[in-house]
Amino acid sequence: MRLTGVTLDHRGGDGRPFRVLDLPKLVVAPGEHLGLRGPSGSGKTSILHLIAGLILPGSGTVAWGETEVSALDVSRRDRWRLNTLGYVFQDFHLIPELDVAANITLPASFSSWRIGRAEREHGEALARRMGLTDLSRKAGVLSRGEQQRVAIARALSRRPALILADEPTASLDAAHAEEVGTLLVEAAREAGATLICASHDSGLLARMERCIDIAPAPPLPDLATVSGHAA
Numbered sequence: 001m002r003l004t005g006v007t008l009d010h011r012g013g014d015g016r017p018f019r020v021l022d023l024p025k026l027v028v029a030p031g032e033h034l035g036l037r038g039p040s041g042s043g044k045t046s047i048l049h050l051i052a053g054l055i056l057p058g059s060g061t062v063a064w065g066e067t068e069v070s071a072l073d074v075s076r077r078d079r080w081r082l083n084t085l086g087y088v089f090q091d092f093h094l095i096p097e098l099d100v101a102a103n104i105t106l107p108a109s110f111s112s113w114r115i116g117r118a119e120r121e122h123g124e125a126l127a128r129r130m131g132l133t134d135l136s137r138k139a140g141v142l143s144r145g146e147q148q149r150v151a152i153a154r155a156l157s158r159r160p161a162l163i164l165a166d167e168p169t170a171s172l173d174a175a176h177a178e179e180v181g182t183l184l185v186e187a188a189r190e191a192g193a194t195l196i197c198a199s200h201d202s203g204l205l206a207r208m209e210r211c212i213d214i215a216p217a218p219p220l221p222d223l224a225t226v227s228g229h230a231a
């Protein structure tokens with residue numbers, strides 16, 4: 001995974017743009033486990049969204065191997081994401097009306113009208129590994145910690161080559177955070193997947209092979225001030 005010359009700007013409440021990210025270069029080797037560390041609001045989630053192609057950089061490129069993700073049109077990016085990526089969202093994005101098993105196998109249903117037996121059994125095995133015992137419970141009634149486990153199992157369900165995890169242990173107590181963090185790292189290692197975790201959890205970050213600190217981007221030049229100086 002390679003981000004080159006990436007910038008990302010958003011607009012504040014007053015409509016003025018502000019710089020969220022300014023990343024000259026970020027290279028993650030295939031199979032590497034990378035931690036993104038940084039204060040709240042420094043842009044960790046934004047980096048994961050850029051890598052996933054959920055948002056596009058203002059400038060620069062995001063590439064996975066030979067595929068320049070940031071240059072793909074929407075449908076190709078969707079297909080790339082489906083075939084390559086498992087994403088543990090910060091707020092889980094589970095379907096509350098579906099049970100645990102259906103949530104875990106949900107990504108498979110995007111490419112096939114029927115979930116095969118092998119996919120179902122793989123989903124069940126992942127759920128058991130995550131300590132989820134009752135797969136017929138609706139996601140909407142689960143505790144946040146249980147939902148987090150379902151979200152991780154779902155991200156792993158299609159054996160993705162790239163796993164992005166946004167605060168994957170944030171809803172868990174220390175013992176469960178350690179257990180789930182270990183499972184996530186082990187599953188990624190067994191699959192040879194690249195793992196990128198944004199986290200404040202020092203225990204999880206310590207399990208990564210490398211961590212980088214994400215610092216808030218320097219502010220955009222104030223055009224009014226710049227032209228004032230020039231005058």
Ligand SMILES: Nc1ncnc2c1ncn2[C@@H]1O[C@H](COP(=O)(O)OP(=O)(O)OP(=O)(O)O)[C@@H](O)[C@H]1O
Nearest residue numbers: 010011012020038039040041042043044045046047
């Ligand atoms: N769609 C958006 N519109 C405007 N501002 C946004 C948008 N998305 C993110 N931001 C801003 O971009 C900055 C970076 O947000 P981001 O969620 O990437 O940070 P973070 O490091 O993941 O924070 P946390 O650790 O709290 O999850 C924040 O100031 C946030 O308010």
